[in-house]
Amino acid sequence: MSVSDRIAIMNHGRIDQVGGPGEVYERPAIPFVGRFLGEANLIEGTVMAQAGEVMRLRLPSGEE
Numbered sequence: 001m002s003v004s005d006r007i008a009i010m011n012h013g014r015i016d017q018v019g020g021p022g023e024v025y026e027r028p029a030i031p032f033v034g035r036f037l038g039e040a041n042l043i044e045g046t047v048m049a050q051a052g053e054v055m056r057l058r059l060p061s062g063e064e
Contacts, residue, residue, distance in 0.1 A: 006018060007020075007024055011036075016030055016032055017029040017030070043057065044060055
């Protein structure tokens, strides 16, 4: 990813996401892409509020 301008993440012969390395890593389009690049990219929770790109989540533990 460090030498690429654009990358495509494929799953069973289907392209799931195309973009720059930073974009794909920081904003995976679907859970498969996030898991493929590393579990650290995923946060499980329920969106409680959203203002633009900022969201408030409720985590499975109940914390917000």
